[in-house]
Amino acid sequence: MIVQFKPSALRQTRWYEYLVRFVLGGAMTVVAGLIAARFGPVIGGLFLAFPAIFPASATLIEKHVRERKEKAGLPGVRRGKEAAALDAAGAALGSFGLAAFGLVIWLMIVQSPAWALVFAAASWLAVAVLGWHVRRWL
């Protein structure tokens, strides 16, 4: 299956849906900082991988797919849930990339902070995409 880039899909998202993501993402970043300051880096680091905007994103996906199907005269409730489930399956694979990100930060940040961030981001993308391809081959 070929990965497709569809910028037109952005028009489906309404302005207040972006606002919800912005506020949730900003709030979670503040909360992660507060937790790290209060409880230290061991607990604080856990919250760098907290599914803060996952509930909002999954709900939006379900809603968008349901509306699109119902507009076409098709039953959309089940399709909406299936689309959100597929997104969650992708996030499960992406989590391994996030673990690779944390591993590179742990091992490299003291020696070379700038390169650690670059390699960590590259590791996240490489492991996540590789995981997705492996999952499709199995």
Next chain:
Amino acid sequence: MLEYGLRFLAGGIAVCAFAALGDTLRPKSFAGLFGAAPSIALATLLLTLSQKGAPFVALEGRSMILGAFALALYSWSVCVLLKNFLLSSWTATMAALIVWFAVALGASAALFQLS
């Protein structure tokens, strides 16, 4: 206060950017990879690095590995709740949070004594 204002702004922008990128990608399972993007980490690590130093960030990175495995189990649980139990997305994602907390805090207590 300024620090937390900057965190809010950086986190909001990073989360929106990754979410918008995910919106534009098909198939949905591939787009889902961006649901586990290091958006909060990227937004916050530079600030933490400048204020608390690299050893503090290294410990955060180590804990982030456990948080990420908790996120993998959380996401898988959401997938099962949606496909097999046909819960709504909101109910499934909120109910599965218990999995994230149990795995992240449990593994952290077992491996690092929550130090």
